[in-house]
Amino acid sequence: MLQGKNMKDADIGCGIVMVCxxxxxxxxxxxxxxxxxxxxxxxxxxAPGFLPAVLSIILLILSIALIIHAVVxxxxxQWLSWSSVKxxxxxxxxxxxxxxxxxxxxxxxxxxxxxxxxxATFIFLVLFMGFFRAGRLIKISLISxxxxxxxxxxxxxxxxxPLP
Amino acid sequence: xELGVIKLCENVLTLLSSPEALLLFTCFIPIxxxxxALPGLTATMGVAVLTGMTYSxxxxxxxxxxxxxxxxxxxxxxxxxxxxxxxxxGAAAATALDGYPLARKGEAGPTIGLAxxxxxxxxxxxxxxxxxxxxxxxxxxxxxxxxxFFMLTIFGITISGTISSPDIPLxxxxxxxxxxMVSFIGLDKIYGFARFTYDxxxxxxxxxxxxxxxxxxxxxxxxxxxxxxQEIVIDAKVRKIIxxxxxxxKNWFLILRSGIVGVCVGAxxxxxxxxxxxxxxxxxxxxxPKGPDFGTGVKEAVIAAETANNACIGGSIxxxxxxxxxGSPPSAVLLGALLLHNINPGPMLSxxxxxxxFEISATILLGGIFLAIFALVLAKPVSKILKIPPAIFMxxxxxxxxxxxxxxxxxxxxxxxxxxxxxxxxxxxxxxYPPAPFVLGIILGPLTDENLRRTLVISDGSIxxxxxxxxxxxxxxxxxINVLYQSRLFKKKIxxxxxxxxxxxxxxxxxxxxxxxxxxxxxxx
Numbered sequence: 140m141l142q143g144k145n146m147k148d149a150d151i152g153c154g155i156v157m158v159c160x161x162x163x164x165x166x167x168x169x170x171x172x173x174x175x176x177x178x179x180x181x182x183x184x185x186a187p188g189f190l191p192a193v194l195s196i197i198l199l200i201l202s203i204a205l206i207i208h209a210v211v212x213x214x215x216x217q218w219l220s221w222s223s224v225k226x227x228x229x230x231x232x233x234x235x236x237x238x239x240x241x242x243x244x245x246x247x248x249x250x251x252x253x254x255x256x257x258x259a260t261f262i263f264l265v266l267f268m269g270f271f272r273a274g275r276l277i278k279i280s281l282i283s284x285x286x287x288x289x290x291x292x293x294x295x296x297x298x299x300x301p302l303p
Numbered sequence: 304x305e306l307g308v309i310k311l312c313e314n315v316l317t318l319l320s321s322p323e324a325l326l327l328f329t330c331f332i333p334i335x336x337x338x339x340a341l342p343g344l345t346a347t348m349g350v351a352v353l354t355g356m357t358y359s360x361x362x363x364x365x366x367x368x369x370x371x372x373x374x375x376x377x378x379x380x381x382x383x384x385x386x387x388x389x390x391x392x393g394a395a396a397a398t399a400l401d402g403y404p405l406a407r408k409g410e411a412g413p414t415i416g417l418a419x420x421x422x423x424x425x426x427x428x429x430x431x432x433x434x435x436x437x438x439x440x441x442x443x444x445x446x447x448x449x450x451x452f453f454m455l456t457i458f459g460i461t462i463s464g465t466i467s468s469p470d471i472p473l474x475x476x477x478x479x480x481x482x483x484m485v486s487f488i489g490l491d492k493i494y495g496f497a498r499f500t501y502d503x504x505x506x507x508x509x510x511x512x513x514x515x516x517x518x519x520x521x522x523x524x525x526x527x528x529x530x531x532x533q534e535i536v537i538d539a540k541v542r543k544i545i546x547x548x549x550x551x552x553k554n555w556f557l558i559l560r561s562g563i564v565g566v567c568v569g570a571x572x573x574x575x576x577x578x579x580x581x582x583x584x585x586x587x588x589x590x591x592p593k594g595p596d597f598g599t600g601v602k603e604a605v606i607a608a609e610t611a612n613n614a615c616i617g618g619s620i621x622x623x624x625x626x627x628x629x630g631s632p633p634s635a636v637l638l639g640a641l642l643l644h645n646i647n648p649g650p651m652l653s654x655x656x657x658x659x660x661f662e663i664s665a666t667i668l669l670g671g672i673f674l675a676i677f678a679l680v681l682a683k684p685v686s687k688i689l690k691i692p693p694a695i696f697m698x699x700x701x702x703x704x705x706x707x708x709x710x711x712x713x714x715x716x717x718x719x720x721x722x723x724x725x726x727x728x729x730x731x732x733x734x735x736y737p738p739a740p741f742v743l744g745i746i747l748g749p750l751t752d753e754n755l756r757r758t759l760v761i762s763d764g765s766i767x768x769x770x771x772x773x774x775x776x777x778x779x780x781x782x783x784i785n786v787l788y789q790s791r792l793f794k795k796k797i798x799x800x801x802x803x804x805x806x807x808x809x810x811x812x813x814x815x816x817x818x819x820x821x822x823x824x825x826x827x828x
Binding site: 167235268274 | 356359471473474476477480481483484487491493494496498499522525526529530531692694695697698699701702703705706709710713715718719721722725726729732733734735751752755756759760764
């Protein structure tokens with residue numbers, strides 16, 4: 140978790156993003172049917188957009204309060220400078236996070252869609268363990284193979300749970 | 304009461320005479336212990352991943368599997384906490400404070416044994432409260448109508464937000480309300496209008512609960528644990544697991560109090576086992592003679608934390624069964640599992656399935672007993688499993704998460720939901736937003752929406768029912784006090800009032816003393 144001033148800076152950024160999101164949800168909620176719709180009288184308090192609109196307003200207020208709280212505690216937007224962003228992108232932690240999420244996305248969107256489950260899972264495990272240097276390629280391949288076989292047989296054939 | 308005891312005993316005997324149930328306890332309590340012991344895996348994640356795989360299994364067996372993993376995982380976190388000072392689950396964070404120093408002193412084995420016995424006793428205290436109080440609260444809950452339910456859901460969100468994020472409650476509240484907003488995606492229950500679906504047929508049914516939980520808890524943990532390479536080093540040797548029984552008997556009051564704390568915290572919506580453990584630890588630190596030494600390796604600290612976190616299991620199921628509001632994140636996932644098996648927790652459960660409470664109580668009771676046995680037997684093997692590098696077991700966990708997410712609806716879209724919530728959960732957790740209120744928000748959102756609109760329809764748009772119905776008014780006051788109490792200005796005013804009252808009572812005591820002294824001197828004169 141972020142600490143200290145980094146947290147305050149992140150709160151400002153997050154608060155701004157949330158203000159945008161909840162402004163959008165408020166707009167969408169107000170567009171939902173109200174009044175006479177296809178012969179049905181919809182009062183404002185029974186309208187489908189009533190509670191989403193109320194919550195959007197509350198969330199907007201809380202997001203603004205969060206931004207103010209972070210600014211008062213010393214947060215700012217200096218982290219948006221090119222040098223800070225470059226340092227963040229180049230950090231090992233960012234690299235690891237992006238790799239994990241990217242590999243998961245590839246596994247779900249591409250590998251499972253176009254390959255048999257056992258092959259997609261084997262490739263996923265080898266790449267994942269390989270990136271984090273869990274051991275030599277032979278060891279990783281062996282572990283991945285055993286896990287893939289175990290999962291496929293246990294869930295697919297013994298428990299009979301359909302696999303992706 | 305007598306009927307309840309008879310039903311409980313009946314259910315216990317049914318489970319004991321069922322070979323399948325015994326086999327499931329034998330398999331899933333150890334699985335739960337391992338899930339809890341491995342840093343990065345949580346009870347919530349274990350229950351969530353398993354839930355998706357139980358759709359074709361009977362309700363009774365599903366309960367045994369899920370409760371076994373839940374109970375085992377809450378205890379299992381203490382193994383990693385004691386041996387490597389990394390709590391396996393949030394519930395063991397308080398255990399690490401004294402458990403690890405005890406392990407460094409060469410007492411890893413007896414400390415693990417003490418944690419096991421305390422956890423088992425805590426589970427039994429929790430289930431005793433569950434079986435005793437649930438029927439009473441179920442009767443009270445029949446008085447809850449739409450205004451009361453609406454207020455209760457808002458109270459649940461605000462209290463969960465405050466407790467989960469004590470430094471900045473704003474973040475907890477925002478997470479709860481965001482969870483509610485997410486729950487609105489899909490068809491509106493009253494008019495059937497598609498909200499926030501953008502013509503996507505996959506979103507018409509709303510966001511699937513289990514895949515979103517697996518993403519929020521599972522994927523988030525995988526990323527958090529692997530983003531910085533951590534070496535796990537176990538330098539404590541695990542010998543002599545069985546603790547001195549005298550230690551348990553000597554601390555009977557501490558165990559009882561910790562159990563009660565665990566149950567009470569568990570009954571608060573969204574609070575959870577980690578909060579129960581810390582509150583119990585803190586209370587023991589303030590009141591126990593060895594309190595000043597807490598943090599240096601005191602056994603009583605481990606007892607306090609472990610008893611409370613397992614007692615919280617029973618406590619968190621009380622509001623789940625009586626009001627349909629889960630008391631902790633794992634019980635929130637349990638709610639999803641119960642709905643999957645056509646059991647609708649809430650006030651009507653006591654009428655539709657009056658003895659279900661005792662079925663679940665029997666499962667937890669036996670789970671607690673099996674925990675005591677397996678925890679002691681498996682302490683050494685599990686300590687060896689802890690040596691497996693995260694780079695090997697976390698990818699395997701990712702594969703299990705995909706199976707758990709897909710198995711429920713056989714829909715690839717659920718895998719995408721899991722991924723999106725994983726990304727969302729990771730970035731928000733880095734910025735200090737707690738996930739527990741979000742889970743509660745997703746569950747309570749539909750209830751809130753329905754009950755608010757129903758109340759306003761019946762009262763023709765008037766908000767008076769929220770102020771004129773006693774239970775609704777009490778809940779409203781509780782919400783207002785909880786929210787105002789987070790404001791520094793309000794706290795300052797309360798402190799000023801307290802000081803004035805204390806000063807006045809001191810003055811009046813001083814005056815009484817003065818007038819007594821005066822009357823004495825008068826008498827002497």
